[in-house]
Amino acid sequence: MATAIVKDAGKAVLDKSKIWKVIGASSAGTLIEWYDFYIFGSLATIISAQFFPKGHETVALLSTLATFATGFIVRPFGALVFGRVGDVVGRKYAFMVTLLIMGLATTAIGLLPGYETIGIFAPILLLILRLLQGLALGGEYGGAATYVAEHSPDGKRGFYTSFIQTTATLGLFVSLGVILLTRLTMGEEAFKDWGWRIPFLLSVVLVLVSYLIRRRMEESPVFVQMKAEGKSSKSPLRDSFLHPENRRLVILALLGATAGQGVVWYTGQFYALYYLQTVLKVDFVVANQIIAVALLFATPFFIVFGGLSDRIGRKNIMMAGCLIAALTYYPIYRAMEFYSGWNPADPLATAVNPNVMMLTLLVFIQVLYVTMVYGPIAAFLVELFPTQIRYTSMSLPYHIGNGVFGGLVPFIGTAIVAATGNHFAGLIYPIGIALMTFVIGMIFIKEDRNVRWH
Template sequence: MATTTANGTLAPSTIWKVIAASSAGTLIEWYDFYIFGSLATIISAQFFPKGHETAALLGTLATFATGFIVRPFGALVFGRVGDVVGRKYAFMVTLLIMGLATTAIGLLPNFEQIGFLAPVLLLVLRLLQGLALGGEYGGAATYVAEHSPDGKRGYYTSFIQTTATLGLFVSLGVILVTRLNMADASFKDWGWRIPFLLSVVLVIVSYMIRRKMSESPVFMKMKEEGKASKRPLHDSFMHPQNRRLVILALLGATAGQGVVWYTGQFYALYYLQTVLKVDFVLANQIIAVALLLGTPFFVVFGALSDKIGRKPIMMAGCLIAALSYYPIYQGMEFYSDWSAANPTAAGINPNVAMLTFLVWIQVMFVTMVYGPIAAFLVELFPVQIRYTSMSLPYHIGNGVFGGLVPFIGTALVASTGNHFAGLAYPISIAVMTFIIGTIYIKENRNVQWHGPTKT
């Protein structure tokens, strides 16, 4: 049994075990979720009719987006489970669902084999991925936060925040290693399945690690005192004060955070590949290096938020990103060697160092908005409804507002012919979040937790 302090948090000697176990499972779930996006251009050729490449890519991106859109429903289902049954049980179930769905994608017949049933089944499996992830993040973030001492929640939960970017980095790494060890034609034909099939091994390992974890001491104390909510969904969204907090968390924090995150990581990848015509392997290498260099700053900004607050860092990230996207993407076009006069020669001689630097800047915006947000969300809601209440705005902000960035951006570029048209959407959402968050969000970093309630 882990050693705990008087207020129910883990002793410093054991909290790192909680962080490691929580982060390992969450990283694997993000890995599973992101493989699909990282391979979107190849999946589009496998599961949609040939001859309409743009329509196929948009169809794949739409399927990719459904995984994000369904995440709020997963947040509701597993959020309730986490608040009633327990944090640990909820994210054990989500891990298994995610692993099975991801492995099944790797075994799915393509369009040539089963026709339109292929994209339908792909969509179903993507929906299962989204449901699972909708329940995973809130559980892991809440679990770590409820073990963390007052004054260090930003620092300790920031390690959970690194798992999303590390999951994307690992997915890119596995894809690149697989691709570089076989011919291009073989990878596009069947090799792309290997990263999906590897998921089953990772999930088994993570499941064995999580089985040994104890339930959150804050949650257990609340249950022992008989203060648990019997209707967390009702208490979260029908009670006026809690409902107002959920809306503010969405529009004043997670919506902007979501679009900044997916612009800097996913839209940048699609932009390099589909607009600037940078080679598939090179584009993935650029993103992977930028992510690797940027990841430590999740912890930097998480720790800084314990000192100066979550709100100023997140709002600054939204504003700076909104003001910087146009010049950054103009620079990406310039350094990619793209030319409107000769588009067939695009991406042949790109300046890799400068492209990596420009993507890294976008990742830095991501670390500013994302590093402190787990601590911000768990501090916003009481423990009785915390899992449910924080999960919904997080997954609407990231799953809907953020998840639609690649699809809306690619569609706007395709429909207008303007390379920069896709940036209008994330810029407008980031500005909205900056205004609402600055005016209405309250800073809660100094809140003290005593057992199951906040003072």
């Protein structure tokens, strides 16, 4: 694909024996950052009671989801700030800083007093810490994906970067596991009162371990050679967004790939959890167990579709995932209602004898769609942009697609259901965005998986 900047500087020498160490160190840190980021979403129903006034449960939940969403909305700004650092100073330095910011913000949430203690300052401080989390994650993912891709041999980037792709789902899985273990150990009342803080406080240990691992990593060989040859960009923001050809690639990456990928990701994992808990009134523990088991069984398919994309192309798999998801979400969620045992005629009643196996299968299918659209996306994005502006250029459309389009799925879906009274109406948003991405991606996106860097 033609670009205004030399596609890749030089022929960097790759030590393939280091690739698994690179993947392990990068994935460990990224998994921890996702764990930190998603504890908040996994505990949204409990956090709403802690940091907002009592007596208006729906308003409190929507306020919590809005606070949750701000972390996504601010991610593109983190992508710009740390993307520039990563393209100018180095990939490693950028995602070392983001790891520390994320860990400190998450730990601070676990120490934050509730509304009954400090009043309006509680939700304000919660919002500030959530914004810091979003800024950190905005710089983390692009660095980790770029770093692994630039260590990967030609023809294998889809396979190797797919391990980074598993970290988002594994981070959610670990957050659910820690929450369930804490909840079952402490009991419901103690967990709701103060035990919910434990998963946040554990972050400080995880971040410290990951930081020590990442300190030993070397810079990307592709980046080092580019710097040695004096071909780095002095202004990656300008080169990414003001040059017409590169700006066009950023827009296509957003509307033709990451927007649809984002809504499929958050519908299949987060909206499914909210739907089980808040609409179908499935027990908190049972709903989290359903999501956790579905994630566990579906996670290997990130590797399957990442590796397959090296052979048949990234675009084909991602577009198929968007289309299939859009066509099947409605019947899947009707089936979830049927197997939940919930009675729509009595919306306040809890689900009675839910068929856990069928509900898990239905969530698993949704997560399978996630693996189709998400497994190949890192390789697709890093191959789309030249080395000099890769960190900046790929991070912005990724985090707008995931952070804004995807991150708003739970809030928009819940708000539409509350406004219309139709508990299926929340699916309109992810279905519409997924179809938009399919159409734009099929028409305008070109495959670029055969580009050689080494």
